[in-house]
Amino acid sequence: MTFYVIGIGNKEPNFTVKQQQDILDTHVFSGGKRHYELVKGYLPKNHQWIPIQSPMQEVFTAYEETSGTIVIFASGNPLFYGFSNTLKNKYPDAEIVTTPYFSSIQLLANAMHINSSHLQTISVHGRTWKALDVVLIQQKECIGVLTDTDKNPATIAKRLLEYGYDNYKIFVGEDIEGTEEKFQELSLPEAPMMRFHPLNCVILKKTTHRQIDFGIRDTDFKGLPGRPKMITKMPVRLMTLHYLNILNINTLWDIGFCTGSVSIEAKLKNPDITVVAFEKRPECEAIMIENQKRLGVPGIQVVMGDFLEQDLSTLPKPDTIFIGGHGGKLEQLFLKMTPFLHQGTSIVINAVKQSSILVFKEQCAKIGYTIIQENTITLDTNNPITIVKAVTPSRFPKTLKVYKTLKV
Incomplete structure (x- = not known):
């Protein structure tokens, strides 16, 4: 042809x-x-x-x-x-x-005299928000956006404001080269109040850089009311992300997300990953959403309800699974998730009780997984947290080190 x-x-x-x-x-x-x-x-x-x-x-x-x-x-x-x-x-x-x-983005940049040397263009036309979410978390200097009817300049500006990215201004080109051609520079609060020609495209230009700590302070998260210690503490969280190999995976399942701290920091470290976060406590859904907006992390898929009752077949298979909570049903949890593991899936748990560690190791052995890393961390007067990682034999590193105990 x-x-x-x-x-x-x-x-x-x-x-x-x-x-x-x-x-x-x-x-x-x-x-x-x-x-x-x-x-x-x-x-x-x-x-x-x-x-x-x-x-x-x-x-x-x-x-x-x-x-x-x-x-x-x-x-x-x-x-x-x-x-x-x-x-x-x-x-x-x-x-x-x-x-x-010429592409419409080129024509818009030329018309508005925008230096396009650092222009990175993405498309949300007929697509999800993921591509836009990634470049926002990365805070790219200049972002071209190919739009559609639903993901238009108004809804794009609204999404940026919703997640705290008010450090951008927006340029809009409408009906470019047509009879109703129009170019304009707008502030983000202006755009959601306006209607635009169906044929349009957008350029977002960063005005200032939004500062996000490498390890998010625990106090920056909204926590469970009356239970301020119910969060994966920052040093533990960062080591957990290391165990999860967060920079080199595509999909993370976070089981028992609570405040969402692991999911949120994982997405900040690697905006390209797909994060599916599970939690059965109803009050945690609003907490997760609030923390995503506080810290500028859109795009986490939240699944509410008992993990054991979820239809996991509709979800992307995980490259790594983090077990932050299991409600004493660790054996049932393994039975539920095992059919969805693939050869490269790793499993990481943060445990306080010795009994949880023992059950985790027993269940890993049953499905042919081997423990390759284990650390116990004590922060101030808090209970020790043991982080354990298991993988299939084909995932063994050539040089294997198992760290035992670390007191901070």
């Missing part, structure tokens, strides 16, 4: 002589409804038009029933979160020739 993908703007295109000839030599064309209105005057008579619309499988079927070359018209740069990438994924052996135009 051969595809010629031509990027066009939001106006009648000015095709090159070669592009005009390629169009006249072709019978089958494709693109969105808006693209057709812009290019139909250039197409030969009796042409076939394959509209790009949902469901996409019908579009691909139409392509596959066509012999010869297909010319596809796409917005902006089809190699930049665009249709050429979709074609490459679907038809890796096809010949795909792309002629790009």
Whole structure:
């Protein structure tokens, strides 16, 4: 199969002589409804038009029933979160020739005289918030955002304010190159109160850097009412994150999140990871949400209710599991989670009671896991906390050190 993908703007295109000839030599064309209105005057008579619309499988079927070359018209740069990438994924052996135009983000940056040397662009168009959440936690200096109907300038600004990222200003481009073209610079509080043209894109520019401690102070978290010690203390938390290998995993399950301290600090250290946090105490849900907003950590998936009653099959399989609480049901917990372990999954527990450590080791042995690290930490007058890590044999490091006791 051969595809010629031509990027066009939001106006009648000015095709090159070669592009005009390629169009006249072709019978089958494709693109969105808006693209057709812009290019139909250039197409030969009796042409076939394959509209790009949902469901996409019908579009691909139409392509596959066509012999010869297909010319596809796409917005902006089809190699930049665009249709050429979709074609490459679907038809890796096809010949795909792309002629790009300016992306909408480029046009917005140029119109607003924004230095785009450090511009990092992400897309929330038809996607989750994850890509935006990652660059916000990283506090990138200049962020381009490709939007959609729901994730528009108003809702983007609202999300930034909700999680404390008021250290950005927002630039909005609407109907760029169209009859209602508009560019404006706004403060974040202004944007949620406004309506925008459906065709828009956004650039976020950092004004100041939001300071977040490497190890979050325990007092920065909202805690359980009347139980201020019910939190994984900062030194213990940081060592736990080390045991969880948090910089080198994709998915963390945090069982018994309580105040959310481990989940939140894990996401701050590695914004790309998926964190699924479980807790059965109803009051902890509001505490987790409040702490996420205080510390600027969106994107944690919270699962409320008894872990033993959850449908875990709908969740991403964990690369590492942290057991912060088990309610005396550690054996049942292992029975529940074992079917969802894969060869590389590690398991870490923080335990106060010796009985919990013994049951943890017994259950690990039953499923073929081996203890590779164990530390006991005592902070001031608090009860000693023992951190234990277990992995499958294939995960053994070449050089293995087991640390016994550390008093701080």
